[in-house]
Structure formats: structure tokens, C-alpha cells
Amino acid sequence: VLLTMLEISNQVITYKQLVTGNYQIGNDLYGIASYVLTPSRIAAVKNCPFNISDNACAYFFVNVDGIVAARVQLFGTQFYVDGKVNPSGSGSSWETAECFRHQALGAEVMLFTSTNDEYETFIASGISDMALPLYKKLRYYILEFPRIMQLRNAYSILECKGLNGTWLKVVSTLVNLPLKLFIVYSKHKGKKLLKEYQVEKVIKVPEWVDNIVLNDGHKYMEAHDHRWLQWNLDYNFRGLPQDIQSFYTIKKKGEPVGFFMTKERFRKKAGGLKNILIGAIMEWGSVNEKQLSEADIYKMAQTTFSREVDIVEAATANPATVEKMKVCGFISHGYAHIAFKDKKKKYKDASDINLWRVRYGYADVLLT
Secondary structure (H helix, E strand, C coil): CHHHHCCEEEEEEEHHHHHHCCCCCCECCCCCCCCCCCHHHHHHHHCCCCCCCCCCEEEEEEEECCEEEEEEEEEEEEEEECCEEEEEEEEEEEEECHHHHHHCHHHHHHHHHHHCCCCCEEEEECCCCCCHHHHHHCCCEEEEEEEEEEECCCHHHHHHCCCCHHHHHHHHHHHHHHHHHHHHHHHHHHHHHHCCCEEEEECCCCCCHHHHHHCCCCCEEECCCHHHHHHHHHCCCCCCCCCEEEEEEEEECCEEEEEEEEEEEEEEEECCEEEEEEEEEEEEEECCCCCCCHHHHHHHHCCCCCCCCCEEEEECCCHHHHHHHHHHCCEEEEEEEEEEEECCCCCCCCCCHHHECCCCCCCCCCCC
16 A cells, blocks of 8 residues: 555656756655766766767666655667677666665666667676576576686685684785785786787777777677777776776787776775775787787786785686686686667677677776
8 A cells, every 4th residue: 555655756867967967856865866976977977978969868767755766877888780880878876775675666777778769779787696687587688707806815805704803914914925925926927928018008098999899700799999998998987096997008019919908996895895906807909819818918917906906807708718817816706797688679699698799898897
């Protein structure tokens, strides 16, 4: 009986409204709106070069009796198929306030992203275990591929296991000593390659990366050309001092042969861990993978992270890379997911991960 008395309404905030400030938010009792209406997030989505129009949806909220109860943040991206780049939708930060989750408002939000006609396709990534069944129910194609992780500081993991105080300091120091020696060995693998290649950190993504990305040989991809990479290099969603993203070119005898992109993110909480700095290899490309492999690039990339990083992670659809990175201490740790919605049912074989250029940094994963 109580449910029939609740007034549920949907609210769309367009990019035009966002730029002009011409919008009003309901009672944000649970911080659902304020989480995504920060200066860093607004700057990132306003400056996205792939938003299809000023009238496209930037934020979608579900209100219950005037209280902001659920949300998603939306922006444009690019979908490549058979040599052509098309506009596509993407999004971030799907969430429903806990007290409203029994009303399936999350499904209402996902239904909006899956069915609105702004874009013919929709790409999502960084998907939680809770949300994954809902994507499947809404008939997204799910691409699943292994995540790998290199531990550099055991402090947070030991704290998660229940150690604290003096014992935590003593045990973490003892565990970290051999760990640090192994990281020195691991970095040595990358430094040997750095003698063969010239790796340079740059603040402007060169246009030549487009030839590597778009001529990758795969039928499908989220097109991470130089404009997409530059946008992700210039912005992130939280703007914390520890949160940085970096782009590196790889050359041999002065000629471009590849690139990679990384990020570092500070998390107060991450899967049971607290106050942890995570580094991640998000993007990479090679002119010739037989000469400069994904594993070679990862080995070089792992030498570039800050000393304070506790964990370095990556994700790959290539089993050979998973095996090769074990020598550098990267162990398998769960799976990453890309979800693709084909609203017009044009791409019948898009469920086949082998047809995709798969990277960890899809959708909002580099920005978050």
C-alpha cells in the first residue's frame, strides 16, 4: 500500500542545462546527485569531444517523493566497426540509494540508457558484480577478460586481514622486504627493454597513434584515437592530487612503434582495502606486436609508476600476456568486463570477444 503512495519521477539534465546552470535538483538527502555534480566530473563531461549534441542527456536522475534516489552520468564516445567510426553512448556512476534498492530503480536507470534513441549503441565498463546480471538481462553483449595484479606494498592487505597497530607495522615491514626486492627484479625486466626503445612521457597525444589504434585489425572497438586519449589524459572524475594519468610514446631509432597510457588512483576503500594507491596500465598499442608485444609494453610501463603505488594492475584478453607477466609478479585477480548494447540489432557477431580490440580503459574506466 505504501508503494502506491510514492511519487516516482525521472529527470533529465541536458548538456545545455549543465553549461548554463539551468536546472534544479531534488532533495539530495543521500548524496546521490552531489556525487556526480562535482567540478571535476562536470568539467570532464562538458569537455567530452564526442557528445552528440547540446540537447543530449548529461545526467539522469530518478526521484522518489522529491528525493534523489538513483542516477547515471552520461557522455558520448566512439564505436568503430569495419573501418567506420560512429557516435556511441557511454556512462558512469550508476547508483541507487540503499533504502530504495528494493524498488528496482537501478533497472529504471539502466533501461533508460539501453533504450533512449540518442545513440544506436552503448558501451559500459568497470561493471560491478551486482550490476552484471542486470546487463545480461537487458541483453548487452558481455566481454569478459582477466585482470592481473602486481602487489608492491602488503600493508593494506594485511590490515584487511585483521592486523593492526604495532603488529601491522612489523609484519608489513617483514613482508615488504622480499616484495620490494622482487619489484626491483621486475623493473629490471622493463629497464632492459628501455635500452632498446625510447619511452617518453608527453602531455599532447600525437596523431600518429590513430594509425596504430584504427588499423589494429579487429572488427570492433571503442575507438581510442588521439582525441579520445587526449580527453582522458586531460580530465579525471575526482581531481585528487594523487589521481594522475600519463601518456607515453615508444620509439625505436626515432620512429614511433607504440604507446601506452597509465593512471594512478587513491582509494579510501577498494574491495575491503583502505587508503590504497592503485596504478593501472589502461591503454597500449604497437605497430608490430610480433616485434613489440603487449607483454613488452607492460614490462616497460610498470617502471613508470610512483614509488607510493601499492598495487599495479592491468587487464588483457591475451592469455599469452597473462603467462608472460607472471615473471614480473602479476597474478590473475578476477575479471574485467565490457558491456555493449546494440539497440538496432545490427551487429550479430559482436558478442565474440575475439572480434574486439580489448583494452582495460574502456568507457569511464580511465576517468574514474
